Amino acid sequence: MKRIDNFKTIIDKYDVIFFDAFGVLKNYEGLVPGIGKTFDYLKEQNKEYYIVTNDASRSPAQLADSYHKKGLHAITPDRIISSGMLTKEYLDLKVEGGIVAYLGTEDSAHYIESLGLHTIPISQVNSTNIDKINAVIFLDDEGFDWRNDLNIAVNVLRRRTIPAIVANTDNAYPVTVSEVSIAIGGLATMMEIVVGKKFIRFGKPDSQIFMFAYDLIRDYRPISKKDIVMVGDTLHTDILGGNKFGLDTVLVLSGNTLAHEVDNRITTTGIVPTYICESAVVEKDMF
Amino acid sequence: MKRIDNFKTIIDKYDVIFFDAFGVLKNYEGLVPGIGKTFDYLKEQNKEYYIVTNDASRSPAQLADSYHKKGLHAITPDRIISSGMLTKEYLDLKVEGGIVAYLGTEDSAHYIESLGLHTIPISQVNSTNIDKINAVIFLDDEGFDWRNDLNIAVNVLRRRTIPAIVANTDNAYPVTVSEVSIAIGGLATMMEIVVGKKFIRFGKPDSQIFMFAYDLIRDYRPISKKDIVMVGDTLHTDILGGNKFGLDTVLVLSGNTLAHEVDNRITTTGIVPTYICESAVVEKDMF
Amino acid sequence: MKRIDNFKTIIDKYDVIFFDAFGVLKNYEGLVPGIGKTFDYLKEQNKEYYIVTNDASRSPAQLADSYHKKGLHAITPDRIISSGMLTKEYLDLKVEGGIVAYLGTEDSAHYIESLGLHTIPISQVNSTNIDKINAVIFLDDEGFDWRNDLNIAVNVLRRRTIPAIVANTDNAYPVTVSEVSIAIGGLATMMEIVVGKKFIRFGKPDSQIFMFAYDLIRDYRPISKKDIVMVGDTLHTDILGGNKFGLDTVLVLSGNTLAHEVDNRITTTGIVPTYICESAVVEKDMF
Amino acid sequence: MKRIDNFKTIIDKYDVIFFDAFGVLKNYEGLVPGIGKTFDYLKEQNKEYYIVTNDASRSPAQLADSYHKKGLHAITPDRIISSGMLTKEYLDLKVEGGIVAYLGTEDSAHYIESLGLHTIPISQVNSTNIDKINAVIFLDDEGFDWRNDLNIAVNVLRRRTIPAIVANTDNAYPVTVSEVSIAIGGLATMMEIVVGKKFIRFGKPDSQIFMFAYDLIRDYRPISKKDIVMVGDTLHTDILGGNKFGLDTVLVLSGNTLAHEVDNRITTTGIVPTYICESAVVEKDMF
Structure with a gap:
């Protein structure tokens, strides 16, 4: 070992310090026991920290709120960098007007909508508005009927030559100690194979999310990559990307990678x- | 051209003559106009023919019946070779007892069940029977709740080291002149990526379905591969496999491959x- | 365990009994110690056996000869089923005339040539004969200049719409207890990605090589799949295919899969x- | 159209303006005719420009020199952003001491070596120094014996758990109007499949090279992504990445993507x- x-x-x-969220700060049962002490220490030592997460199901404010409800108040919205924020930036820079159709909950879309773009769930795409759809975004595995809505999305992306954006690169996420659920990233992988077009993905291990966090720090202070450490539980996202x-x-061995299998x-x-x-x-x- | x-x-x-079914004999609207004359001619000329199809959603008897209802009586159950038949053979040879969990309609499973194996829809797998599940089979994209049941299947296949068998290798199938639906093969591709294990697939372009048809002929007469021609509308299944x-x-240009794009x-x-x-x-x- | x-x-x-060759009967040092006794026993018990191998670098006669030189006389040419034999059958059935260009040794090509097709090493393809090339076959990783000849092959396959046939699906093969060499199957995988066309592959785990062996037996006696067992050292070829x-x-744990890692x-x-x-x-x- | x-x-x-090099500024015959006028105009208009290239075969100084020899003096070393520069940054940040083994020409390695790391061609790795190798880098398809050296690289990467870095993501590059050569990126793709480990790749379409260029500009002036345009001839690198x-x-239709096929x-x-x-x-x- x-x-x-x-x-x-x-x-x-x-x-x-950059922290991954799931498997590092929290798990399917709640906060990782004792994690609050880490943030007490960071505060005492005057260290900076950011949560760098592939979770695009909610806005930073909603994500922070979920930590507060669990008793961890150190995680404020300005400390959260999510793949949803990169999706939002992409739409802002690259999609001018029209409608963005999404797969996910209303909450996940609400954050994107604040840009001024009109968003609708993919289930509301029909022959009268399909030609105004300028992007399809994959936000969350909840909030829609998989069979009905994935089939609509396939046909929208076959008919329209528009970007398909995946705001979460994970294929699955843990729901109990031994069980997982298919994530929106896994559904998007299937869609990419069925549709045969190239989707745009944001989230670890892709560099763009790290760069987003790095830039955010450089806006207020000088920093070098040597001064930052990435903490995560998953080799092929957190560690490869970092x-x-x-x-x-x-x-860390508190999540996806267990002590007996790490070597x-x-x-x-x-x-x-x-x-x-x-x-x-x-x-x-x-x- | x-x-x-x-x-x-x-x-x-x-x-x-080996015929693919969808795009050759029938399409989303019904029979290909005039296809009956082909079978009149084959009968007149005393030619043999088989339908070699990746459709495992129904038994040969049910498939034949669907042609009869459309007015094509030449297609009898003994003329149909489906990937479902290979799945059935696999279960017969390789799965001894226990329960087989399926994704698909009751009709699709009924055909497999006749072997004597006990089959249940994947939605009925729970902690009391999961250790008796000896195979998971992917038969049809209909007949189950995608979100709920695909997540159950992921966790059964993570927990149990048992074969996962895909009875249809297609990723999608046409439902109107311009629209498709995701097929059970597409869902299985995603499952294979999420679970990370190797699934067993039956159906064109894999040789085993052609061999099954070839063997069936050799049971009653000598034949050489030179005497058989495969007719299909899809390059990467019918033509590659043949x-x-x-x-x-x-x-043939009556289905998936259109005249203007064939070259x-x-x-x-x-x-x-x-x-x-x-x-x-x-x-x-x-x- | x-x-x-x-x-x-x-x-x-x-x-x-179907045997894989490398890792089962022999390894990089020679015969597996004691393997001769297995064939003595098979003879005594009047059991039939075949070597089912992805080795297309030599003809069955040459392969058998290599066993004889090592002192194992039970393996005669008629006992060997190789992916080279399927390649030969393919050329016989599907390539009518013209030139077949190959990557491999002269020995590997000599076996194919006996069909009457004209074969040339890929290095001899040039502007005067490129339009007569009707297939490119990947036989062995030896016998050619990788840089020069792989680049020729890429350009032949880009210019001509002809089948590319891979007679060995392995990506690598062991050369010492801890070292491997890239196999022709690995080179072909790269070529398929670079060229962007679909290659035809023969060899385990694909069913066609098992069918070839099965048919060969049925030519002289009735047999059921239940009466045959496949012995191999590699999960994703021998075991998956069988x-x-x-x-x-x-x-068997004498080759690719070691005792401590098998579970x-x-x-x-x-x-x-x-x-x-x-x-x-x-x-x-x-x- | x-x-x-x-x-x-x-x-x-x-x-x-960000320019791709091959297919935009130059091709297999030399400079794109008239391209000098573009740089005259950029100078007149006081526009900034950078060459963003997946070419890691030479240092920026050598690349600039090759343009000067062709008569294009506007391209100075400080205008060139190459995937080799990202490789150099990675080695600087992440590899502390030891030896870096490379596949490529001496020129390609010389640029990396200037960091102070000891570099050797992969052909010089042997049992006395293999345990000191701390990275393997893929720089250029020239300068080594493919068969001998790729096999050494496979075995080094199987034995040592060290990063493999690919400084060029292209699978092939054009050498005449109709012919291509396999690029080091294509060779690395094969190596990744054979070795079964995850390689680190730098170069378009990955965001990191664009970020490198973007950062370089921000070091001396404020800039927004809205003020930059990326010019390239290849959809899946230049355009997807941009x-x-x-x-x-x-x-632009002067390289990989031709007018008749663009739609x-x-x-x-x-x-x-x-x-x-x-x-x-x-x-x-x-x-």
Whole structure:
């Protein structure tokens, strides 16, 4: 087994900490026990932190609110960088007018809508408005009838030559200790094969989400990639993406990657974190 | 444009004709107009024929019945070779006892059930019977709740190391002149990516369905591959599969491949039919 | 660890044994120690056997000769079913005249040439003969200049709409206990991506090679799939292919799949052999 | 045919122009005729420009020199952003000490070496130094023996858990009007399949190269993505990448995408440029 590093010792070396959300701060049962102490320590040490997440199902404000309800008040909307924010930026820069059809909940679309673009659920696309649809966006696996609405989306994307944007690159997400649900990223992968066109994807491991966070910091202070560490539980998103962007990386064993399999997974994938830690929890007596 | 061949002249050269069903004999509106004359001619000429189809949604008897209702009586159950029959053979040879969970309609499963295996819809799998499930079969895109049941299937296949069998390799099928529906093969492709295990697929272009038909003929008469021609509307299933099995092949332009795109499609895919015909219709005044 | 089965007890239950070659009968050092006893036992018990191999680098006669030189005389040319034989059958049925360009050694091509087709190494294709090339075949990773000849092959396949046939589906093969070489199947995979056309592949796990062996037996005696067992060291070729064709399968731990990893590999791939044995060696004192 | 836009009118609307190199500024015969006038116009209008290229075979200084020799002096080293520069940045940030083994020419490696890392051609890796190799980089398809050196690289990457970095994502590049050569990106794709590990790729369409250019500009002036246009000849690198990064894009018909196929390619890929122009040449009498 590779050496397990002490999480507190690691974060002491960096100015800014990027955290993945699911499997690091929270899991299907709620907050990771003790994670609040980590943010107490970060505050005490005057360290900066951002949550870099592939969750586009809600706005940063709604995501932050969900942490507050669980008792973690350190996570404010301005600390959250989501693949939904990149989708919003793309629509702002590249889609001028018309209607954007979405797959997801009303909540997920509401955040995009605030741009001024008109959004409708894909189920409302019909022969009278199909020619005004200028993008199809995949936001969440909930909020629509899979059979009916995925079939509508296939036919819209076959008929119209418009961008299809996937705001979450994950294929599945955990719902209990042993069970997963298919994520909107998994549905989008199927759609891309069936439609035969190239979709645009935002989210880890793609560099663009890291760059978005990096830029946001540089707006108010100078920073180097050497000063940032990415903390995540998944090799092929958090660690691969962080490494490629040039960041040091911490794999935590509190989520997708379990202690007994970590060596084998690193060897077979070739994706190597800078450090491995049990979790992102900083114990109280440590500081 | 490549030379268009005369369909009657072609079939005169072979003893046995294999037909794909959708896009060749029928389409979303019903029978291909005039297709009955082809079967009159085959009967007159004492030619043999088989329908080789990736449709596992119904039994051969039900499929034949659907042609009879449309007025085509030449297609009897013994003339139909479907990917469902290969699935049935696989279960017979390789799955000994236990329960087979399926995605599809009751009709599609009824045919498999006749083997003596106990079949249940995937929605009925729960903690009391999951350890008795010995195979999961993908039969039809209808007859189940996509969101609920695909998620159950993902978790059954993650927990149990059992075969997942896909009885239809198509990703989509046409429902109107310009619209398609996602087929069970498309859903299975997504499931294979999400689950990360290797599924077993039956149906064109895989050789096994052609071999099944070939064997069936050899049970009652000697035959050589040179005596058989495969007629289909789709390059990457009918023509690729027929070619690879060693058959001559006819691409007809009455379905998936349209006249204006046929040259480009052949060049870009590298899949070359022996002949190209407008359709599989033998005109009355031809004979 | 799954139960390890006794190889002798298994073969006692079947009439015909199919063996993979590399990792089962031989490895990079020569014959698997003791394998001769297995064939003594098979002879004593009057069992039939065939070598079903993805090796298209030599003719069956040359392959058999290589066993004889190592002291194993039981393997005669008529016992060998290779992916090269399927390539030969394909050329016989589907390529009428013209030149076949090949990548591989002269030996590998000599076997194909005996059909009467004119074969040339791909390096000899030029502007005067390119329009007569009617197929490109991938036979062996040796016998040609990779950089020069792969680039010629790419351009031949871009310019001509002709079949590209791959006579070996393996991506790599072992050359020492820890090292591999890229196989012609790996080179062909790259070529297919670069050219963007669909290649035709023969070899396990594809059913056609099993069917070829099955047919060969049925030419002289009645047989059922239940009477045959496939013995191999590789899950995704020997075991997947055998299972799909409807055969019982034995995974041996003398080659690609090692004892300490077998459980994990079966679980992660979902490819399940009927039996697992240390090797295909029948100990002398067993019989 | 979609409307063909006037290149001069387009660049008048932006402050900064990103150009792809091959197929836009030059082709297999030399400079695109008249391209010098474009740079005269850019200078006159005081527009900024950068060459954003997947060419990692030489340093920016060597690349600039090759334009000077052809008579185009506007392209200076500081105007060139190559995937080799991202590789260099990655090594600087993420590989601390040890040896970097490369596939490519000495020239391609020399640029990387200047970092202080020790680089050796992959052919010099042996049992005495393999444990000191800390990265394998794929730089150029020239400068090494494909068969010998690709096999060494496979075995180094199987034995060591180290990053494999691909400095060019292209699978092939044109060498004459109708012929291509396999690029190092194509070789790396094969290696990734054979080795089974995840490689790190730099170059269009990945956002990181666009971000690198964008950052470089922001170091000396404020800029918005709205002020930049990306000009390229290839839909799935230049246009897809530019679009995803949030830039407006110009597809020119002087390289990979020909006038007679442009509509079909856009429709089948779903990758839509903001504009389409014959070439990136600004005619003299235009200004």
